[in-house]
Amino acid sequence: MTDPRVLRSRGALLEAALDELAAAGYAAFSMESVAARAGVGRSTLYRHWNDRLQLIADALETLNVQPGPPDDAPAQEPEWGHVEKLLRHLARALTDSAVSRCLPALVHAAEQDAGVREFLQGYSLRRRQALVSVIADGIARGEFRSGDPETMADALSGAVFYRRLMTGLPVAPGEVPGLVAAVLGDRMRRPDRGET
Amino acid sequence: MTDPRVLRSRGALLEAALDELAAAGYAAFSMESVAARAGVGRSTLYRHWNDRLQLIADALETLNVQPGPPDDAPAQEPEWGHVEKLLRHLARALTDSAVSRCLPALVHAAEQDAGVREFLQGYSLRRRQALVSVIADGIARGEFRSGDPETMADALSGAVFYRRLMTGLPVAPGEVPGLVAAVLGDRMRRPDRGET
Amino acid sequence: MTDPRVLRSRGALLEAALDELAAAGYAAFSMESVAARAGVGRSTLYRHWNDRLQLIADALETLNVQPGPPDDAPAQEPEWGHVEKLLRHLARALTDSAVSRCLPALVHAAEQDAGVREFLQGYSLRRRQALVSVIADGIARGEFRSGDPETMADALSGAVFYRRLMTGLPVAPGEVPGLVAAVLGDRMRRPDRGET
Amino acid sequence: MTDPRVLRSRGALLEAALDELAAAGYAAFSMESVAARAGVGRSTLYRHWNDRLQLIADALETLNVQPGPPDDAPAQEPEWGHVEKLLRHLARALTDSAVSRCLPALVHAAEQDAGVREFLQGYSLRRRQALVSVIADGIARGEFRSGDPETMADALSGAVFYRRLMTGLPVAPGEVPGLVAAVLGDRMRRPDRGET
DNA sequence: CGCTAACCGAGACGGTACGTCCCGTCTTTAC
């Protein structure tokens, strides 16, 4: 496993697999094409993964980078800013990244394959829990109006996913404050411009 | 087109196509298998649709039944009840129906094919507009707290889609009031159990 | 089976299979290459024969042309002439024909595959029986010296096969009379140059 | 070459190669399988022989044991007995031995590869020359009827090879006297029971 | 009420990708 040739091949293939997933989708995903993208023999591909699903599942682990460290704890109303940060991260992830390009393929694959499903739900769950706990904190501090933090988190995340998957118009980072205000806010709000 | 043999074939094939889509997914969707399901020759299938995408797009039109007539105009706070009704309809549609079974395949196909994309976004848009206008009415009447009706609609619909697509736990009809309250409500609520 | 496309494909493929057998041998026999020789899609090949062995077995039936009609009954010592004719036919078949080119492949394939073995032994047996009966007749008529016709037939055929398979020097038609004389003859001989 | 490990490997591999040739035939002969049979790494195999043909050719040299020493000079008609001995040896070799098991593969390989061809023809030639010279002696002594010793030798050897390769019924040692009588004999014969 | 036109199934055709196996070459590691 430490053989440098293996590392080279695996890396190139995983990257190529994500490219292929983004470009061709899950249905038209072709092992042949992945190998070609990676500049690697087809047999090398099959030496490392027995079939399409194993390769895809493995490639997806690659995407598993979590939103980011808590924050640099700003001044006032820190939970509000934190929620915005998490959602902006999500909005951006669903606009530009490899995740976004692969998401529709993933959603579909999850329906067919338990491994992919596990990955997708786990991915989603981790984000959601982070969001839920920040919201709960905010409620406790009186920053947000009271309510069930889980439902609120679903509404916030849901809006972002919905716009990406079901409409042609993903949520832009600039729309995040409005969204947060709609779900969590109650009185006059003035979210700062935290972060990029 | 009025030849009864044609009608019979078309009908059986469209139905079979939806079955196949639900059972095998978009990736493993097989024309061969659709023809077999429909008890029809493969060439008959290709006589009506030139390829997989045309067939799928056509089959999906079949599902295009809109949420339902306005309502039977109940007593108090009619918009509140109407919003709940729309969301319950959506929640149920995303739990049981053919739509639900095909949705992941659709989301994926939409990414690849303009026709499917158009269908999916149109489908989504019609629902959303109905919801938006009801919300706007409710805000105007003072039933809901004030805010941007579109953002609110995204949060509500989004939560339902999100739970279906990204978690293993779709929204149950009983959860709808809590969701509506979280996004639209502000003060004391007591929505009745309107409708099934 | 009466579809002209099928006939065209089958014919071209069987011919190509024999060519391939002669050129590449049994070990290196490639379905891919047969299809290419026949100018036919690989899938068409596999539609008609499930695998290499079935194709080869079928192609060999093609070779199953028996030595020829009895003879045009010449003057004196007719059996002597007939034996020479049969052996000359064999000698020629093992020098030039498709059979000759395929024979080594066949001998080998027969060892591995029952179908091929049956074909080869049947092929051999028919020739041998014809030869045996002519020899028996000749013995009865006093044309040949007495002995066991089967042993004599083995010696005659054997010499021809042996020279083809184990030495680089097949039996030339001109050598046939000498061979026949060695095994069957006893007294003064002078067979004419009957036939080609 | 004097390294004992090398000798051990070579030996095991040559033996394994013959086993594989007998078991799988020439067509299905697999280097992978030879290495496995010998309990040796694939790369070790390729260190000693560059490819399949070199290995097979080398392995066949192993079989190159000549028929046997002249004889223990019996009483009368010594050439007759000697011919029978040579043919019995051949008959047995083509019934039981490693040679017999490999012969069809060899015949085929010889057609494809000059090295194998050389080996096979050489092998055959040495036997044949021994036989020819004994026959010539016998003719000179008046033991056999007169004729061309080479043709006679072809008929005798040929019968044995023919029965092995083209029919399912190899020549049994007991059939040898009859065969010899048919080709060489002229008058009343009574071969002794020389040798096993 | 019989004819013609369409629609039908069956399935051949050339392709492409699958996942498997083995080739002969090569690099790396461990004894």
Added chain:
DNA sequence: GTAAAGACGGGACGTACCGTCTCGGTTAGCG
């Protein structure tokens, strides 16, 4: 320092569908 382990690119295997096509047979509905 040699041998085992096994990665590498390549290519054929036999399978499954693809989308196109050619076939007869049947079934409609019009004349």
